[in-house]
Amino acid sequence: MARAQKEWLTVLFMMTAFGCQSTGSTAGPPAGAPAKPPIAGAPPPPAVPEAAAEPPAEAAEARSDADAAIDGREVTYSADGVTMKGYVASDPSVKGKRPGILIVHEWWGHNEYVRRRARMLAKLGYVALAVDMYGDGKQAAHPDDAKKFAMAVFGNMDGAVKRFEAARKLLGEQQQTDPEKIAAVGYCFGGGIVLTMARRGVELDGVASFHGSLSTQAPARKGAIKAKLLILHGAEDKLVPADQVEAFKSEMKNAGADMKFVAYPGAKHAFTNPDATAAGEKFKLPVAYNETADKQSWAELEQFLETLYPRE
Numbered sequence: 516m517a518r519a520q521k522e523w524l525t526v527l528f529m530m531t532a533f534g535c536q537s538t539g540s541t542a543g544p545p546a547g548a549p550a551k552p553p554i555a556g557a558p559p560p561p562a563v564p565e566a567a568a569e570p571p572a573e574a575a576e577a578r579s580d581a582d583a584a585i586d587g588r589e590v591t592y593s594a595d596g597v598t599m600k601g602y603v604a605s606d607p608s609v610k611g612k613r614p615g616i617l618i619v620h621e622w623w624g625h626n627e628y629v630r631r632r633a634r635m636l637a638k639l640g641y642v643a644l645a646v647d648m649y650g651d652g653k654q655a656a657h658p659d660d661a662k663k664f665a666m667a668v669f670g671n672m673d674g675a676v677k678r679f680e681a682a683r684k685l686l687g688e689q690q691q692t693d694p695e696k697i698a699a700v701g702y703c704f705g706g707g708i709v710l711t712m713a714r715r716g717v718e719l720d721g722v723a724s725f726h727g728s729l730s731t732q733a734p735a736r737k738g739a740i741k742a743k744l745l746i747l748h749g750a751e752d753k754l755v756p757a758d759q760v761e762a763f764k765s766e767m768k769n770a771g772a773d774m775k776f777v778a779y780p781g782a783k784h785a786f787t788n789p790d791a792t793a794a795g796e797k798f799k800l801p802v803a804y805n806e807t808a809d810k811q812s813w814a815e816l817e818q819f820l821e822t823l824y825p826r827e
Contacts (some may be wrong), residue, residue: 579740587634599678603645605643613693617709618699620703621705629702648675650701702726702788703725703785712757713742719741743822752782789804
């Protein structure tokens with residue numbers, strides 16, 4: 516097995532040892548799907564964004580006219596002596612309070628990719644906060660760096676909870692956010708974080724995890740998970756084998772969790788990231804983009820959020 520793949524598996528092992536999971540993505544609704552009405556006054560859903568260069572790199576993509584209508588701004592917040600650099604996106608044309616969505620980045624760190632996802636959610640009428648779990652806006656350009664950053668977080672989950680709660684508090688304080696309506700979405704590393712928060716009973720209405728690891732050394736206690744769960748999984752994900760999937764489903768059943776689990780045929784790990792295939796080839800990782808699964812999983816997320824927060 517290639518060294519980079521072994522290191523990736525090591526990180527996943529550390530994630531599960533601390534009760535975590537992983538996830539990642541950027542898409543629109545499936546081809547031919549009917550358009551969905553926006554939240555009270557929000558513009559229609561965006562088209563699928565084009566792929567950027569490479570996952571670790573800060574994309575130099577041009578903003579679309581739709582993006583230009585979104586208010587996106589950098590924010591700083593702190594927890595446990597660490598300063599985090601996040602990004603808030605909202606649509607100023609939407610009047611009144613609306614739900615807030617926390618988005619946790621992949622193991623590459625807080626980059627343009629997670630900000631693009633935040634803008635996509637803002638176009639749907641939500642207030643989105645792209646979270647910084649590493650601190651100081653750190654980004655990884657190589658799996659070695661990503662592993663180092665991720666394991667530092669997994670090695671101090673109490674600190675990670677403080678960072679997540681600080682982000683949740685900041686999102687709730689935004690002028691357009693209804694602080695009583697907060698959900699969380701995670702990609703790759705971020706999926707692990709949001710599932711861990713759900714297992715720990717953090718106050719969230721819903722949690723969506725894309726292609727995340729599913730095993731844990733700290734199974735959820737019965738009744739501990741308050742959030743509704745949406746798990747979007749690649750059926751060909753070599754990093755999350757069938758036995759982990761079955762164990763996870765059993766854990767959630769025993770915990771009494773309200774969960775929807777969707778597996779996409781042919782989809783590998785990181786199937787939502789348009790740059791995953793190139794990254795997998797460059798770093799010898801078992802990851803690849805799957806356009807169909809990407810679009811379908813984003814549509815599932817839209818529906819999930821609409822169920823949590825019915826349109827008035």
